[in-house]
Amino acid sequence: MANTNVNENIEQAQQQFASIFVGPARSIAGKMLDYTQKLTNVQREAFDTYSEIGFHQMRSALEIRNSEDLRSYVEEQQEAAKKVGEQMKSDMEKVSSINQEFMQQSQELTQNAMQRGQEAAQQNMDRGQQRLQEVVKEGEKEVDKTAQDAKSTSKK
Template sequence: MNAFNFDTKQFDTQQFDALFFGPARAYASLSVDYAEKLAHAQLDATKAYTDTGLAQLRTLMAVKDAEGLKSYMEGQQKVAKDLAERLKGDAEKVVALQQDFVQQSQKLTEENVKQAQATATKATAQK
């Protein structure tokens, strides 16, 4: 048999898919889903911070006297508090996404190991 003749009887594409391509596709899908969720979380946070900053600039531009400036400065405490809470919530959201990704990855790995063991046992039993 030369190098260009390939005996398909010795190559089980289902086993190859089960052992390599299937797990790779599943992990890639999980990774893409995680990246998408993370990107959306970052975009939402960026929009919220941008909107807050622009609103503060508009409020500052509307200041016309000392009383307006005093009111603006007093409002800054609330804005700072709101931003701190938003930042904390955004950080918690990212941590939750990461934890979910790790858990799903571990579950996927465990399933793939079990499937690989079953495939190997089946292949060994057939010989």
């Protein structure tokens, strides 16, 4: 009986450990991987966009042959600067959104893990109290039996 209780306790402890720590750790690792991938994609897209703008401007500079081409190039530079500013704003909004999403998901996972931990601790306390009551009852029965045996021995 005692060995069965020990095995049950070990099994339950392993399940609680998996539920409280391992599962959430895997979930957080998955969320971190998704987060990193999203940030990398934003950075890659931004690099592509900025590179395209830069190469276009360099090619335009190579096409300058006269003052009219220079004037067009300067106007194009202003438009390129505006485009870069808009792109930077868009990129920052994307990164901010990704950060907020990750923080929210992380907070939810942490809260869920904490709640499972609290529930497991309460279950363990309840089981411990129940087991203590059982041991006390068993002890009382032993005391009563010993008292009965002592009474019957003293009558003889």
